[in-house]
Amino acid sequence: MHEPQHGPDRRTFLRATAVTGAALTFGGLSAPSASAAPGGFPDYTYLRTLLTPSQLRYNPTGEIIFPTVRGVYDKLANPLGRYYLYYAPHDAPGGVCLAYGDSLEGPFTEYPANPIVSNRWDPHYSVSHVSSPHVMWNADAKEFWLYFHGENTTTRLARSKNGVDFTYDRTVLTTAMLPAGTTETSYARVFRHDLPALGARYVMLFMVNNTTNHRDIGWGWSADGRTWTFAQTPLVRHSDVGAVNIGGPHLLTRGGSAFVVYNKDKGSGGDVMITEVGADFSLRRHLGVFYDSRGTAPDNGRSASPAFGTDGGVPYMVYEAGDRLAGSIAVARGR
Incomplete structure (x- = not known):
């Protein structure tokens, strides 16, 4: 299938090709389909900027990336707010950070003791930077599981009962687990998703790079979220969608798929795209543009690393807005 051309009909294309169904699931949370796109995904419209580096106390590099948002009001007795928003600078020293708020529309308050995970954690590691925090609520363990990278060759896992204080667990992904010539395995997100044929209950999506210096989407599966098996070929290749690079993957489930x-096009502007992979990850159906980045601030032609949640039944997308390493964290509301 050819990717739609840039123009006003791109979302019409997406609605026409999306699979029908009654609900959307965002990282394990379900919400009604938006009425503006019956039988399709919501149209997301920029709402506001949530975090700007210059307004943060912990701001070692003037940049932040890779937001993840989690509702904690139904998991913690006395949370700092209804929602926890995790993010990080990327450049050294990085550092996993937390903000909290009572609505996905903001405002969010910076946690005063950021970073909650730094680039040195004795005796486990000492690296130039840690970044790309993805926090999953593990209902089996009743814990928040944090997946993060540092260096770009290594993805790690830490665990927490309260979403703030984490205990180191293990390394879960390195370049050595992928084919020879792999140079980066980072920006991982993990989701509860059953793959019975593989004996798996969790899926990991991540960015993979190699000596050709074109980034693709890799994937793996696990029974417990700790020990992983990884596909040795990409789930989505940059060439599949006419890109130089692709990254920042997130899983959505809908209508049984x-x-x-x-x-x-990481680092050079671009939109958020969507590919249907099917419930068993055997499908490769490229559906085009999911979110059309705006040419005005804060997007300035680039939207990246989307994360999703619902608030009062309304879907939201939290994402990087603006040039890589020079942007902010923004929220868009679905309709």
């Missing part, structure tokens, strides 16, 4: 959304 699964979809991967991801940013196109």
Whole structure:
């Protein structure tokens, strides 16, 4: 299937090709389909900027990336707010950070003791930077599981009962687990998703790079979220969608199928794209543009690393807005 051309009909194309169904699932949370796009995904419209580096106390590099938002009001007795928003600078020293708020529309308050995970954690590691925090609520363990990278070759896992204080667990992904020539395995997100044929209950999506210096979307599966098996070929290749690089993947499920959304052309502008992979990840159906980045601030032609949640039944997308390493964290509301 050819990718739609840039123009006003791109979302019409997406609605026409999306699989029908009654609900959307965002990282394990379900919400009604938006009425503006019956039988399709919501149209997301920029609402506001949530975090700007210059307004943060912990701001070692003037940049932040890779937001993840989690509702904690139904998991913690006395949370700091209804929602926890995790993010990080990327450049050294990085550092996993937390903000909290009572609405996905903001405002969010910076946690005063950021970073909650730094680039040195004795005796486990000492690296130039840690970044790309993805926090999953593990209902089996009743814990928040944090997946993060540092260096770009290594993805790690830490665990927490309260979403703030984490205990180191293990390394879960390295370049050595992928084919020879792999140079990066980072920006991982993990989702509860059953793959019975593989004996798996969790799926990991991540960015993979190799000596050709074109980034693709890799994937793996696990029974417990700790020990992983990884596909040795990409789930989505940059060439599949006419991109130089793709990254920042997130899983959505809907109508009995699964979809991967991801940013196109990392570092050089671009939109958020969508590919249907099917419930068993055997399908590769490229559906085009999921979110059309705006040419005005804060997007300035680039939207990336989307994360999703619902608030009062309304779907939201939290994402990187603006040039890579020079942007902010923004929220868009679905309709």
